[in-house]
Each structure stands twice: as structure tokens, then as C-alpha cells.
Amino acid sequence: MNRHLISAADLSKQDTLLVLDTAEELAQVADRPIKKLPTLRGRTVVNLFFEDSTRTRISFEAAAKRLSADVINFAVKGSSVAKGESLKDTALTLEAMGADAVVVRHSASGAPHRLAGWVRGSVINAGDGAHEHPTQALLDAFTIRRRFGRGSGEALDGLRVTIVGDVLHSRVARSNVWLLHQLGADVALVAPPTLLPIAIDDWPCSVSYDLDAALPKSDVVMMLRIQQERMNAAYFPSVREYSRRYGLDNARLRQLPDGAIVMHPGPMNRGVEIAAEVADSARSTIVEQVANGVSVRMAVLYLLLGGLEAQ
Amino acid sequence: MTGTSWVIRGARPLDAEPADITITDETITAIGDGVGQKGAQELDAAGLIALPGLVDLHTHLREPGREDAETIETGTLAAALGGFTAVHAMANTDPVADTAGVTEQIWRLGRAAGHCDVQPVGAVTVGLAGSRLAEFGAMAESAARVRVFSDDGRCVSDAVLMRRALEYVKAFGGVIAQHAQEPRLTEGAQMNEGAASGRLGLAGWPAVAEEAIIARDCLLAAHVGSALHICHVSTAGSVEIIRWAKSKGWRVTAEVTPHHLLLTDDLVASYDPVYKVNPPLRTAADVATLREGLADGTIDCVATDHAPHPVEAKETEWAVAAFGMTGLETALRVVQQAMVDTGLLGWAQVADRMSARPAAIGRLSGQGQPLAPGSPANLVLYDPAASSAVDPATHASRSRNSPFAGLTLPGQVVGTFLRGRATVLDGKPT
Numbered sequence: 155m156n157r158h159l160i161s162a163a164d165l166s167k168q169d170t171l172l173v174l175d176t177a178e179e180l181a182q183v184a185d186r187p188i189k190k191l192p193t194l195r196g197r198t199v200v201n202l203f204f205e206d207s208t209r210t211r212i213s214f215e216a217a218a219k220r221l222s223a224d225v226i227n228f229a230v231k232g233s234s235v236a237k238g239e240s241l242k243d244t245a246l247t248l249e250a251m252g253a254d255a256v257v258v259r260h261s262a263s264g265a266p267h268r269l270a271g272w273v274r275g276s277v278i279n280a281g282d283g284a285h286e287h288p289t290q291a292l293l294d295a296f297t298i299r300r301r302f303g304r305g306s307g308e309a310l311d312g313l314r315v316t317i318v319g320d321v322l323h324s325r326v327a328r329s330n331v332w333l334l335h336q337l338g339a340d341v342a343l344v345a346p347p348t349l350l351p352i353a354i355d356d357w358p359c360s361v362s363y364d365l366d367a368a369l370p371k372s373d374v375v376m377m378l379r380i381q382q383e384r385m386n387a388a389y390f391p392s393v394r395e396y397s398r399r400y401g402l403d404n405a406r407l408r409q410l411p412d413g414a415i416v417m418h419p420g421p422m423n424r425g426v427e428i429a430a431e432v433a434d435s436a437r438s439t440i441v442e443q444v445a446n447g448v449s450v451r452m453a454v455l456y457l458l459l460g461g462l463e464a465q
Numbered sequence: 466m467t468g469t470s471w472v473i474r475g476a477r478p479l480d481a482e483p484a485d486i487t488i489t490d491e492t493i494t495a496i497g498d499g500v501g502q503k504g505a506q507e508l509d510a511a512g513l514i515a516l517p518g519l520v521d522l523h524t525h526l527r528e529p530g531r532e533d534a535e536t537i538e539t540g541t542l543a544a545a546l547g548g549f550t551a552v553h554a555m556a557n558t559d560p561v562a563d564t565a566g567v568t569e570q571i572w573r574l575g576r577a578a579g580h581c582d583v584q585p586v587g588a589v590t591v592g593l594a595g596s597r598l599a600e601f602g603a604m605a606e607s608a609a610r611v612r613v614f615s616d617d618g619r620c621v622s623d624a625v626l627m628r629r630a631l632e633y634v635k636a637f638g639g640v641i642a643q644h645a646q647e648p649r650l651t652e653g654a655q656m657n658e659g660a661a662s663g664r665l666g667l668a669g670w671p672a673v674a675e676e677a678i679i680a681r682d683c684l685l686a687a688h689v690g691s692a693l694h695i696c697h698v699s700t701a702g703s704v705e706i707i708r709w710a711k712s713k714g715w716r717v718t719a720e721v722t723p724h725h726l727l728l729t730d731d732l733v734a735s736y737d738p739v740y741k742v743n744p745p746l747r748t749a750a751d752v753a754t755l756r757e758g759l760a761d762g763t764i765d766c767v768a769t770d771h772a773p774h775p776v777e778a779k780e781t782e783w784a785v786a787a788f789g790m791t792g793l794e795t796a797l798r799v800v801q802q803a804m805v806d807t808g809l810l811g812w813a814q815v816a817d818r819m820s821a822r823p824a825a826i827g828r829l830s831g832q833g834q835p836l837a838p839g840s841p842a843n844l845v846l847y848d849p850a851a852s853s854a855v856d857p858a859t860h861a862s863r864s865r866n867s868p869f870a871g872l873t874l875p876g877q878v879v880g881t882f883l884r885g886r887a888t889v890l891d892g893k894p895t
Contacts, residue, residue: 242780262782263655263666264736283784284666328666351663352671 155457158277160266162288162333167309170337174296175306177446177453183220184449194223197459200253202244202269203280204230204260209420209444210280214257214289217451223459226251241265245272254459258282276458284323290419291329293450295337297439298374300446301415311338316368317359318400319378319427320349320389326419327378331359344368346400348389365400369409376417377402377427393426403429407437415439469885470502476510476846478836480812486515488842491884495838508890510846513879516816518550518581518843519797520823520832522642522720523617523696523768525789526552526583528574529567530559535773535863537571540793541580543771543862545888547793548845548878551582551824551832552771556593557618563588563599565607572609580888581881584827587611589621589630589641596623598630605637612828615642617696618743620678622648627682631691638828640692640718643682645703646744650674655784657730657745665733667783670745672700679703683710683717694826695719697770699744701754708763718826720768721755723792723799724868728752732868738779738786739868742772759818760809766822769796773864791867794860798874801849806875812849831884846880853877861894 155169165173183189199218201211211227218225230244239247241260248256255276258266263283270277281287298310315334321327321343334341341359343350354361362368369375380400382393390396402416410416416428416437424430433440473486478496487495487502494502521544527535537554544552554571556562562571568585575583587604591597593616604611614634621627621643630641651674656662658669679695683706686693695707698719710717724742729749732740740746758764772789779786792799800819804810810818816836824833834840854873857865881889888895 240777240780241782241785260782262784264784265782267736268782282666284668286666325666328664352658352669353660353663356660357663 157458158270159288159454159458160270160277160279161286162291162329165288165333167336170292170295170333171307171309173292173450173453173457174299176457177296177449178306180452180456181446181449184445190220190222192222193456194218194221194459197223197254198226198252199223199255199257199455200226200228200248200251202228202230202248202256202258204265205281207259207281210259213444213447214280214451216448217455220448220452221455223455241268242272245269249273255455278454278458281325283325285325286329287325288329288333289447289451289454290326291333292454293443293447294330294376294417294419295333296450297417297443297446298415301439302373309337310334313339313373314342314371315339315374315376316342316344316372317376317378318344318365318402320380320384321345321378322349322351323381324378330376331357335359342368342372344400346390365406366409369406370411372410373414374417375402375410375414379419379421380423380427382423382426397426401427401429402432404431407432407435410437417443419443470505471508471885472502472505473508473510473515473846476513476515478515479816480514483511486836486844488882488885491842493836493838493840493842496836508880510880512850513846513848514812515836516548516812516845516847517820517833517836518845518881518883519548519819520827520829521549521552521769521771521793522613522766522823522827524552524554524771524793525557525773526554526571527773528558529570533775537574537583538578539861539863540771540773541575541578541583542894543793543860545580545881545883546861546878546894547795548797548847548881549581549793550843550881550883551584551829553584553586553613553827555617556586556588556615561588561592562586563591565600565603568604568609568611569607581883582829582832584829585609585611586617586642587614589614589616590626593619595619595621595626598626598633601633601639602637605639612637612639613642613694614639615644615696617642617644620644620646620648622678624681624685628685628689631686631693632689635691640694640826640828642694642696643678644696645675645678645682647674647677655741656733657747659730659748661730661733665736667733672702672747675700675744676702676706680706683707683715686717687713687715692716692718697722697725697744697768698755698764699725699747699751701751704754704758704763708758711763718765719763720766720823721759721764722770723767723796723803724790725755726752726759726803727799728868736783738781738783739790739866739870741783741786741788742790743788756803756807756809759804765826766818767796767800768823769793773862774866775864779866789866791857791860791862791864794862795855795867795869795874797847797878798876799869801876802874805849842882842885844882845878848877848879849875851875851877
């Protein structure tokens, strides 16, 4: 594996499977009475969050603590554009504190790339702008693999995954397209044309505008969060219209094949992109995704921070 | 240093047969074989090409206001080292060059520095705010004799204001240089909108935002019978629109930057803001069409858009970084790489695109003259056989934001003469 995890494209298929298989082993820790391994004792993990994301930060924090790492949470208030300390100075500060890994969430695409040039430790991208969120894609792949009864060493060949919603602004969609494609899944994107990037043709997936046509062909439906402010920039006329055309409600849920699952990276807008009954249905993996997130992030920290060297 | 005469031995004017060029005082007095002059300084220029002194229509000298990025002294020294004998200083200084006073100050500081002529560009609107016209007449009649007006950095997006500006400058033979960027289509834009922006998750700057303004302004210039110049053309579609406008006989001219002739948007994958520029780097197809457009004369000239920035303005995440690249010291070398070594332009045409045409568009009388007896002795001696890696640390510009850093480029400017006075010799400032 590379020293950093910045993009899903940094991972070879072999690396990805190694992360998923390691996560599978580490998941068993969660079932023990004492949920802690000594692996990263004495190592320091900094959670550097320029954007509020309590769920992702807590997930990384839990992962690091279960591996006995020291965790420092560093929340930078306000947006990066508001002039304060520069990203570089923040990086140098973390460097001086001896951070072995920096988990970074930032509103600017590419901020983790820049950070990686300024610190010696490993940089783990916890979401950068509209670019990528690789640990989300890893935990989604992990969740799909488990739900479809595939075990260690197995990929996602033949599974049809439909990702629905604001692809244009979604780092989750980008990371998932690369990662799931690499694992052999057939990825389809469904969105209104305004919420798809121009020149999407070279992405390794199919693209359409019609959710109803896509559902019967989907083993997995992944709903993306829609930001209601988008309608002010004319990406769609109204939240209700968006919900009618691209929301997953009970009627649409019935169009899915038997055994198909419904995913959402959270936080959800219940009643907008996903109906409450769907979110709470047996097909929904949303709560599992949260639990799996900790296991997958444990695997990433373990593999990047010399878990292998230690052996 | 006036009163010094030179005999430049064995240079190839416009890449023609070697000849000796005699300079007496401020003027070229002879070009031929074995000519000489008593008391003249001799310069061996065997193997070098002689070109008329280069003229840049688009330079940001940053003074007054941002002397941490560049000063008129350092910027014009960089220009001389790049082979330029005149630069047009863009108006987006602080205070903005929107009055006779500021433009005259810039002009005088340029004269005092003495490395090349500094021709101030006046702002189109007061404070570049896009709401009311600056006092064009006062700037035109000042010592700076302003003829080119531009809100560069911002587009004159209001169609009525653009129409009036085009009309008004007819009174004194001026030209409006437009930064073509439809503002609503480029809100928050970070890079060319295309395959790369989609992958990288950066807000796109679509080609249509440039092309729509160019099309509108060509039609406006035709309607009012005035002269329009398009700054830093960056897309294939823009070349097509300008070609069409010229075919109608309309008075439209255009420039392209060295970086848009060589670099493409896939460089942004590094997220290194040294590649952040406005208009943004485009695709390889755009680069190919821009080169063709410059070769066939659709695009009149090369202009650097030299835009120096201090280190901290680029040592940031991409979205926060300043737009702009330095270019004065590498322009001719990039043009050699992109246009000459590819067989698209000969050196005589390079002289046209980098000296004669920009001087004509800028209404500069003493610049861009042919290498001939009687012309002002503005010339550059250039070694096209040289080759070296670009190292911004060695640049005279106060800023280091060269996108060509580390790239091996052909050529070297060996000497530059401004009205008979050497500003650069042996590749160094005199």
C-alpha cells in the first residue's frame, strides 16, 4: 500500500481486498468484551477536521482508539477560505506534534494532496470537497460484500450497483465509482442531468436519468444526500420535484429484485432522497454501514501505520 | 549610455543569412556584410538569431499596491531578460490605473527603471467595478498616452457598458481589450470544465463562458465600428469565432499566452496551484487549435499575462490559491518549443506575432519596427540551439510562480537592446 490514502484510485485491487479482509478480521474485535488491540500503542493519530462531520470523526476516533493509538482531535472552525492560519502552517504544527497519521476532512478538493507534501506522517482523506472519500467507498464495498455473502479474498464481480443523486458534488460517488468498478461491480449512475459532471463518459460506469428503469436491474441502490440549497442554484426546480423523480419511496422499493439492498452514506434527508419506511426497512444497510465504518477505518490505520512492519 | 555605437557580428536577422548589424546611437544604421564603424563596440553574435525587440500586450507589474509580488523595476528587468523592449502594464493595480494620475505614475516609473518601455493600460470602468466608465480621454491625453483599455482580471460583462466603451475610444483611436468571462457561468470556477474537472471535483470554467462573450463583443464591435482586442484566448471555439469575425472584415484582434500554447488541464491532477490560472489551462485539442490559430494569423499575437504572486498565495489548497503564472522570462522559449520546433512558425513570423503585431495593436509607434536601417535599435539576440531546465529561483521577477519550473525548454535570450542601449548582454542584465 502507499503511504497515504487520498484517492480510491491509489488502491490496487489487491490493496482493496487486503483492506476489506483485514477489516473482516478486525471486526471480530467489536464482538469481544474488551474492544481493544494494542497494535498502535504509542502512535499518534490526528483528526484534522476543517468541516463539521461528527459521524466521520467519531468513526475514525473509535477506530484509532480500538487500536490503542493516541488520538488528537483538531477542529478548525469556519471555512478554509476565511483567512486564518494557512493549511501549511497547520500541517507544520501537526508535524511538530509528531503525528503518525493525519485524518483530514476539508471543503477544498485536493487539500489532502497538499497536506501530504508538507507532513511526514500518513495522510488519510476523510473527504475533500467534491473530490473523494475513499474510506466511505471501502466501507460501502465491505458492507456489500458481507450482505451478498461473499467472504475474504472475494470481490464484487457481477453485482449491479446503482448510485442515485447529486453525483456532481459528491465525493462519495467518485470514490465508489472507482473502487466498486475495480472490484468487478457494474456501476450505474442515475441523476438529473444538472447534477452530473460534463464529460462523464470516460468514467467506468453507465449513466442515465431514469430511476424507475434502473431499479429492476439493481442489486444495490446507493442514495446520495441531496443538499436542499442546490435548488437555489437551479440544479432542480424544487425539493418535492426532486423527491418525486429521484427519491426512493416504498413504491420504488418494490421494483427492486429480491435480495437487493439500499445504502446511504448519511446523514439522510428522510422524506427527500429516501422515504423513512425505506430507510428503516430490512433492505436498508444504513446502520450496518456505520458499524462497518469503524472496522474498515481500523484496517486502514493498521495497514498504513506499520501494522505490516510490526509483524 | 547614449552615443554608444555597436556592431553586432554574424547574427541571423529573422533566421536569414548571417549579417552584421550596426547601431548608431538609438538607431539601426546598417545591416550587411562586414560593415563597421570606428569606435563602435563589437559583439560576436555568431549562431544567434536577431529579432526585433519583443512587445508584450499583457503584463501585470503589480506596482502600485502589490510590490511584494512585483515592482516595475523587477518586472521590467524580467521583461528585458525575456527579450522584451516594451510591455503593457495592466490596470488592476491598487490603486487601479483608472485615472491620468495613476497611469502617468506607472509610465514615469517605467521610464526611470529603464529596462524596457512601460505602456500603461487604462481601466475600462472606475475601480474595475464594472459600473461606470473611467476617464478614457484624460488617460489618452496624459503623458502616458493610453490607447488600450481593459478591466483585465474581470470581464466587462454589462453589454451596454461594453458597447459604450467601444464607441467612446473611437474618438482617439483606442481599443478595448476584453477579458472574456461570463461571470454567472464561472461563479466559483476553479479549472477548465471537462473530464479532468469532473474527476478532480473542482468547479468547472466552461469554454462557453469565454466564447459567448467573445461572440457578443465581436458583434458589438462590428455594430459600432470600433476596435476590439480579445485577451488570452484559451479555447478552440474562441478561435473559430474570431476567425469568423475577421472574415467579415471586423476590427477584432486576439492574443494567446505561452502557457495556453503548451500546458493542459491534466496538470491540475497534482492540485498544485502553480497551474491555477484564469482563463484556465484547457485540453490538448484546445492547445492544438490555438497553435493553428496563431500560425494562420487568426490569433494576432502572443502575450504573456505575466501574473506574479507571492509564495503564500500559491502555497495553499487549490481553491484558495491566486490565479496566475509568471511568463516574461520564458515566453520566447515556450514559443520556440510550441510553434517553431513544431514547424508551425518561422522566426520571421515569430517576430510578427511577438513584436510587430502587438506593437500595432497597442498603438506603439517606436516599437515593433522591422530590423532595417532607420528603425529604432530595439532588438533581441537569441540562441535557439541552447536548452536548459527552467529554474524560477534564477528569475529576475520577484515572484516564483512559473508553471514551467523544472521543464527543459529550448533557447536562451543572449542580448536585448532598447533604443541602442544594451539592457541584457550574455543573458544577464547590464
